[in-house]
Amino acid sequence: xxxxxxxxxxxxxxxxxxxxxxxxxxxxxxxxxxxxxxxxxxxxxxxxxxxxxxxxxxxxxxxxxxxxxxxxxxxxxxxxxxxxxxxxxxxxxxxxxxxxxxxxxxxxxxxxxxxxxxxxxxxxxxxxxxxxxxxxxxxxxxxxxxxxxxxxxxxxxxxxxxxxxxxxxxxxxxxxxxxxxxxxxxxxxxxxxxxxxxxxxxxxxxxxxxxxxxxxxxxxxxxxxxxxxxxxxxxxxxxxxxxxxxxxxxxxxxxxxxxxxxxxxxxxxxxxxxxxxxxxxxxxxxxxxxxxxxxxxxxxxxxxxxxxxxxxxxxxxxxxxxxxxxxxxxxxxxxxxxxxxxxxxxxxxxxxxxxxxxxxxxxxxxxxxxxxxxx
Amino acid sequence: xxxxxxxxxxxxxxxxxxxxxxxxxxxxxxxxxxxxxxxxxxxxxxxxxxxxxxxxxxxxxxxxxxxxxxxxxxxxxxxxxxxxxxxxxxxxxxxxxxxxxxxxxxxxxxxxxxxxxxxxxxxxxxxxxxxxxxxxxxxxxxxxxxxxxxxxxxxxxxxxxxxxxxxxxxxxxxxxxxxxxxxxxxxxxxxxxxxxxxxxxxxxxxxxxxxxxxxxxxxxxxxxxxxxxxxxxxxxxxxxxxxxxxxxxxxxxxxxxxxxxxxxxxxxxxxxxxxxxxxxxxxxxxxxxxxxxxxxxxxxxxxxxxxxxxxxxxxxxxxxxxxxxxxxxxxxxxxxxxxxxxxxxxxxxxxxxxxxxxxxxxxxxxxxxxxxxxx
Numbered sequence: 001x002x003x004x005x006x007x008x009x010x011x012x013x014x015x016x017x018x019x020x021x022x023x024x025x026x027x028x029x030x031x032x033x034x035x036x037x038x039x040x041x042x043x044x045x046x047x048x049x050x051x052x053x054x055x056x057x058x059x060x061x062x063x064x065x066x067x068x069x070x071x072x073x074x075x076x077x078x079x080x081x082x083x084x085x086x087x088x089x090x091x092x093x094x095x096x097x098x099x100x101x102x103x104x105x106x107x108x109x110x111x112x113x114x115x116x117x118x119x120x121x122x123x124x125x126x127x128x129x130x131x132x133x134x135x136x137x138x139x140x141x142x143x144x145x146x147x148x149x150x151x152x153x154x155x156x157x158x159x160x161x162x163x164x165x166x167x168x169x170x171x172x173x174x175x176x177x178x179x180x181x182x183x184x185x186x187x188x189x190x191x192x193x194x195x196x197x198x199x200x201x202x203x204x205x206x207x208x209x210x211x212x213x214x215x216x217x218x219x220x221x222x223x224x225x226x227x228x229x230x231x232x233x234x235x236x237x238x239x240x241x242x243x244x245x246x247x248x249x250x251x252x253x254x255x256x257x258x259x260x261x262x263x264x265x266x267x268x269x270x271x272x273x274x275x276x277x278x279x280x281x282x283x284x285x286x287x288x289x290x291x292x293x294x295x296x297x298x299x300x301x302x303x304x305x306x307x308x309x310x311x312x313x314x315x316x317x318x319x320x321x322x323x324x325x326x327x328x329x330x331x332x333x334x335x336x337x338x339x340x341x342x343x344x345x346x347x348x349x350x351x352x353x354x355x356x357x358x359x360x361x362x363x364x365x366x367x368x369x370x371x372x373x374x375x
Numbered sequence: 376x377x378x379x380x381x382x383x384x385x386x387x388x389x390x391x392x393x394x395x396x397x398x399x400x401x402x403x404x405x406x407x408x409x410x411x412x413x414x415x416x417x418x419x420x421x422x423x424x425x426x427x428x429x430x431x432x433x434x435x436x437x438x439x440x441x442x443x444x445x446x447x448x449x450x451x452x453x454x455x456x457x458x459x460x461x462x463x464x465x466x467x468x469x470x471x472x473x474x475x476x477x478x479x480x481x482x483x484x485x486x487x488x489x490x491x492x493x494x495x496x497x498x499x500x501x502x503x504x505x506x507x508x509x510x511x512x513x514x515x516x517x518x519x520x521x522x523x524x525x526x527x528x529x530x531x532x533x534x535x536x537x538x539x540x541x542x543x544x545x546x547x548x549x550x551x552x553x554x555x556x557x558x559x560x561x562x563x564x565x566x567x568x569x570x571x572x573x574x575x576x577x578x579x580x581x582x583x584x585x586x587x588x589x590x591x592x593x594x595x596x597x598x599x600x601x602x603x604x605x606x607x608x609x610x611x612x613x614x615x616x617x618x619x620x621x622x623x624x625x626x627x628x629x630x631x632x633x634x635x636x637x638x639x640x641x642x643x644x645x646x647x648x649x650x651x652x653x654x655x656x657x658x659x660x661x662x663x664x665x666x667x668x669x670x671x672x673x674x675x676x677x678x679x680x681x682x683x684x685x686x687x688x689x690x691x692x693x694x695x696x697x698x699x700x701x702x703x704x705x706x707x708x709x710x711x712x713x714x715x716x717x718x719x720x721x722x723x724x725x726x727x728x729x730x731x732x733x734x735x736x737x738x739x740x741x742x743x744x745x746x747x748x749x750x
Binding site: 025312315317327329330331332333334335336339341343344345346347348349350351352354355358359361362365366369371374 | 400692702704705706710711716718719720721722723724726727729730733736737740744746749
């Protein structure tokens with residue numbers, strides 16, 4: 001594949017987890033968000049992540065996923081070597097997953113720089129992504145833990161934030177800056193203050209670091225986890241014995257926050273478009289702007305009707321919003337405004353875009369109704 | 376069956392036709408409105424019509440339907456004798472259907488009084504209906520063509536109107552009045568004037584008349600039709616030969632309007648609830664008032680969520696409107712207001728109640744989309 005220059009010694013880790021509950025009934029426990037082509041590109045989110053990373057790290061992409069999803073991941077990524085598909089016996093949050101992959105990579109390449117990128121994010125302007133990762137790798141070689149910081153476009157309360165410090169002036173990483181601190185998801189007032197200050201970026205959980213540095217940092221706060229993942233890298237047969245002993249914790253809490261407090265973290269500002277497709281409103285906005293239907297001010301609530309799936313199955317008169325047509329049935333809409341209609345073979349969802357976050361409430365109630373199999 | 380006194384010599388005719396296009400995708404060309412249980416009563420509209428009429432005319436109900444629907448009509452009405460199920464080779468509007476049934480009945484009972492009642496209307500307060508038919512039969516015995524006039528509840532533009540004249544003082548029909556004229560569906564301004572005047576009733580197409588009088592009136596304006604239907608009554612084998620020769624015309628134009636002009640028509644005011652379920656808004660209003668969810672002022676736009684079909688398949692949070700759940704799938708709604716969602720195995724419709732009349736526009740477009748089989 002031609003494209004950007006590959007980054008020697010750089011390995012990509014793709015944690016492929018998370019249910020995507022707010023994208024029910026498209027995303028299910030048994031078939032989570034990353035396994036779906038949500039944007040109608042012809043590639044699933046996992047495949048799009050793969051396509052973004054392989055130019056930088058050909059033959060050096062490691063995917064960590066739940067054991068139950070491993071066969072489908074292998075099917076979707078025919079270029080992924082079996083040795084680089086790590087199947088977790090149970091979900092233990094992001095730190096054990098990334099540490100395991102880091103130990104596997106460090107055993108092969110002690111000087112490796114790793115980058116961790118979730119399987120269910122959408123990124124546009126991929127050249128900007130490649131450039132940012134290039135800077136992050138240069139910064140990581142100086143021993144820092146580097147994060148890619150997303151430029152906030154609104155006062156989001158659904159993301160953690162990164163407070164930027166001074167420029168670092170590292171060669172090959174002109175936009176790199178120190179990170180003063182990570183802050184938790186703020187309330188609306190604080191989010192507005194963060195946005196206004198210009199000092200904050202969203203934490204999208206994208207970390208670039210030397211594998212050895214990550215394990216060294218982790219060792220300070222979770223030494224038994226490092227022991228465990230090194231044992232797994234040496235002998236994969238011990239997985240079912242070792243895995244349950246690893247502390248269930250996110251990389252942010254386990255390493256990034258304490259490392260930032262210790263002055264070991266840097267940030268590279270993202271110049272690319274990023275979306276974690278948190279709910280159907282977010283998906284509708286993303287598709288509307290892709291289609292050029294939205295106004296240029298970035299207001300995702302403006303626009304026509306976006307369709308995921310078979311557009312030939314949708315018959316819409318004077319309607320706006322999002323239709324996901326995945327049942328093969330005809331979906332007919334008349335005069336609905338900013339409505340989300342998700343049509344799958346066994347469940348239908350109808351919700352206004354403005355209330356798309358409440359989909360989780362439906363999923364929570366499925367068990368009460370004896371419909372747990374639809375989760 | 377106990378209940379109201381039967382009306383000796385009274386025969387009921389049930390024209391079971393009409394596609395109910397505005398109730399798509401529930402109602403289809405191949406499975407029209409009258410074959411469905413739209414109100415969740417456990418009985419289809421046709422069966423409800425049967426249940427209403429058999430107490431008045433046990434063993435004297437004749438159903439006229441399209442040949443394609445005859446097997447399903449027979450299945451739904453196991454008490455209907457085969458000789459009283461008249462199957463039209465093609466639709467020729469209401470006059471040939473009613474005249475054919477009248478001729479069949481007149482051949483058996485020359486003194487018969489017939490009443491024609493569409494198979495797809497909903498009637499509440501059935502005692503009032505029975506009383507009105509009783510009065511209509513008494514009036515019909517005087518040689519008049521009698522219609523049941525619905526008291527208008529709003530300035531409807533979708534119905535024809537009947538202008539009432541003087542009380543007739545016929546014994547057994549205390550509320551009977553002369554009919555001055557039938558008027559076509561008015562525009563909004565004229566409809567409001569009709570409503571305000573108090574002189575008008577809706578024409579619901581319910582006619583009661585001696586079979587011999589109907590045929591005599593018809594003979595004045597359509598003599599060959601009378602000849603044709605008498606031939607059919609004498610020899611049903613001639614159906615395919617005779618049927619295509621009958622003029623395609625509605626009973627209103629063929630007989631009722633000219634007879635009114637000739638002073639031969641009377642009206643009995645309806646004291647029962649009546650609805651022709653013209654669209655899903657009308658169905659939602661009907662169900663909301665049945666459920667006691669609506670306010671008492673008769674505003675059908677007030678109320679909660681009405682469900683037709685399996686209520687166990689519907690999971691609704693903070694939603695109002697109407698769900699028709701007929702696919703077996705889970706239908707999940709969040710925060711939708713006065714929305715109609717009709718879920719069938721091969722087509723889904725989503726439309727606000729206020730725009731339910733536009734459903735016809737979808738049906739008209741199915742052919743363009745190569746989906747004619749869904750009509």
